[in-house]
Amino acid sequence: MALKHLNLAVPDVAQTVSFFEKYFGFHTDEVKGDNVIAILEDNDGFILSISNFKKDVIPQYPADFHVGFVQKTPEQVMEIYQTMKADGIDVGKEPHNYGGRGTYSFYVTAPGNFLIEVLCVI
Template identity: 65%
Template sequence: MTLSHLNIAVPDVAQTRAFFETYFGFECTDVKGKDALAILMGKNGFILALSNFTKNQIPQYPSDFHVGMVVDTPEQVMETYTRMKADGVSLEHEPKTWGGRGTTSFYVLAPGNFLVEVLSVI
């Protein structure tokens, strides 16, 4: 069995969609309603659905909930960080290499108020 898709409820579907298209190469394959649902396809075939069906609530995620975006090298982690920073994305911490885990990563708060971890496995 393979995890193939995830739906994340967000207050602004268009804004969150643009974030994933711009920084992670997702491609929007379908939009339903007036930004009630956007279906995004990742390069590896993973489907990310972004939704806001009710239009009257802002989803609240637990503080440790996050989505992981894996890149091939630590240099790509740094390139993504540098690009986001140049674009004015709020970033609290620079990428860090975690010796025990063998990863280089940083976290960013995505539009929609949930964390995204950008990481590479060394």
């Protein structure tokens, strides 16, 4: 079994879609309404929907909620980090090795105010 679909509720669908397209290689398959929902897909067939069905409600995620994007190498993690940093995104600390499973990663807050972890298992 594999997780192949996720919906994220955000205040600004278009802004969040652009973020996922630019930094994580998603392409937009469809946008419904006036940016009410966008359906994105990556090269592995993962379907990500970005939605804002209630324009007057700002979605809130729990403090520890995050979405992870696994890369194949530490160099790929660093490349994404450096690209985001060069684009003026607050990426926090440089990627580093976390104990336990041995992951090399960094965290960034995405448009929509939720965390993304960019990582590779080493």
